[in-house]
Amino acid sequence: MGTDYKNIKTELKGKVFLVGLNRPEKRNAVNTETIVEIEDVFSNFPKEAKCILIYGEGKHFCAGLDLSDLKESSAIEGMLHSRKWHSAMDKIQFSTVPVVALLHGACVGGGLELASACHIRVADESTFYALPEGQRGIFVGGGGSVRLPKLIGVSRMTDMMLTGRVYKAEEGYQIGLSQYIEETGKGMEKAEELAEKISENAPMTNFALTNILPRIVDGGHDVGLMMESMAGAIAQDAPEAKQRLRDFLEGRAKKVGEN
Numbered sequence: 001m002g003t004d005y006k007n008i009k010t011e012l013k014g015k016v017f018l019v020g021l022n023r024p025e026k027r028n029a030v031n032t033e034t035i036v037e038i039e040d041v042f043s044n045f046p047k048e049a050k051c052i053l054i055y056g057e058g059k060h061f062c063a064g065l066d067l068s069d070l071k072e073s074s075a076i077e078g079m080l081h082s083r084k085w086h087s088a089m090d091k092i093q094f095s096t097v098p099v100v101a102l103l104h105g106a107c108v109g110g111g112l113e114l115a116s117a118c119h120i121r122v123a124d125e126s127t128f129y130a131l132p133e134g135q136r137g138i139f140v141g142g143g144g145s146v147r148l149p150k151l152i153g154v155s156r157m158t159d160m161m162l163t164g165r166v167y168k169a170e171e172g173y174q175i176g177l178s179q180y181i182e183e184t185g186k187g188m189e190k191a192e193e194l195a196e197k198i199s200e201n202a203p204m205t206n207f208a209l210t211n212i213l214p215r216i217v218d219g220g221h222d223v224g225l226m227m228e229s230m231a232g233a234i235a236q237d238a239p240e241a242k243q244r245l246r247d248f249l250e251g252r253a254k255k256v257g258e259n
C-alpha cells in the first residue's frame with residue numbers, strides 16, 4: 001500500500017515517523033478501512049524511522065471502534081473483525097521500533113486498546129479514558145482484555161466496563177494509563193522529544209524492549225530468565241554497544257539524569 005492512506009497521515013521527521021489518525025469529523029473512530037491502513041503503516045514504515053509517534057488529528061485521540069461497523073454483523077463477522085484488530089495491534093506492540101502515543105481528548109474503547117499497544121503514552125490534560133463497550137452491550141475486541149489489566153489491573157478494567165467509569169488525565173497518569181502527563185497543547189513537544197531520544201538508542205536495545213520483554217513477561221520464570229540472558233548477551237555483543245560502554249568508561253557519555 002505505501003503512503004497513500006485515506007484515514008491516516010504520515011510524515012518522516014528525522015528518525016521519527018509521525019502517524020496521524022485522520023478522521024477528525026468522526027473523532028478518529030476506527031472503521032475497517034482504517035484498521036487495515038494501521039496494519040499497513042506499521043508493516044511498511046520507512047527504514048530511516050527509528051521510532052514511531054502516533055497521534056490523533058482534531059479534538060480527540062480516538063473514539064474507538066466505528067460503531068457502524070458492528071451494526072449488522074453476525075458472530076463470525078464480529079470474530080473476524082476482532083481478529084483484524086488483533087493483527088494490527090500486534091503490529092504496533094511488536095513493532096521493530098518503539099511506538100510513542102500522544103493522547104488528548106477521548107481515548108476510549110478501541111482508542112484505549114490502541115494506546116495500550118504502544119510502548120510510551122504521553123497524555124495531555126484534556127485526555128479522558130473510558131471503556132464504553134459495557135454500555136454499548138459489547139466487549140473489548142482489540143486486545144484490551146490482554147493489555148489493559150497489565151497496565152491498570154483486572155479490577156480497574158472490570159470497573160471501567162461495568163460502570164462506565166471515566167478516568168481524567170491526571171487519574172489516568174496515577175493508575176498507569178500514561179507514563180507522562182503534560183499541559184494541554186504541550187503534549188506533542190514532549191512526545192517528539194521522547195521519540196527523538198528513543199530513536200538514538202541502540203537498535204537491539206529497542207528491539208529487545210518491544211519484542212523480547214513482553215514475551216518474557218508473558219512466559220514462565222525459567223524461560224524468561226533464559227531469554228533475558230540471551231537478549232542481554234546479543235545486545236552487548238554489538239559494536240555499537242561496545243562503543244557506548246567505552247564512551248562511559250572513558251568519561252565521554254552522559255551520566256544518569258544528565259540531558
Ligand code: 1HE
Nearest residue numbers: 025026027029063064065066067106109110132133141142
Ligand atoms: C462515531 C464514533 C464511534 C463519534 N463510531 N461514529 N466508542 C464509543 O462508544 C464512543 C462514542 N463517541 C463518543 O462518546 C463521542 O463521540 C466522543 C466523546 C468521543 C466525542 O464527542 P464529541 O461531542 O466531540 O463528538 P460527537 O458529536 O459525539 O461525534 C462527532 C461525529 O463522530 C458524530 O457523527 P455525525 O455524523 O453525527 O457528525 C458521531 O456519531 C461520530 N462518532 N464516535 C461511529 N465510535 C475493537 S473493539 C472496540 C470496541 C469499541 O471501541 S466500543 C466503544 C466505541
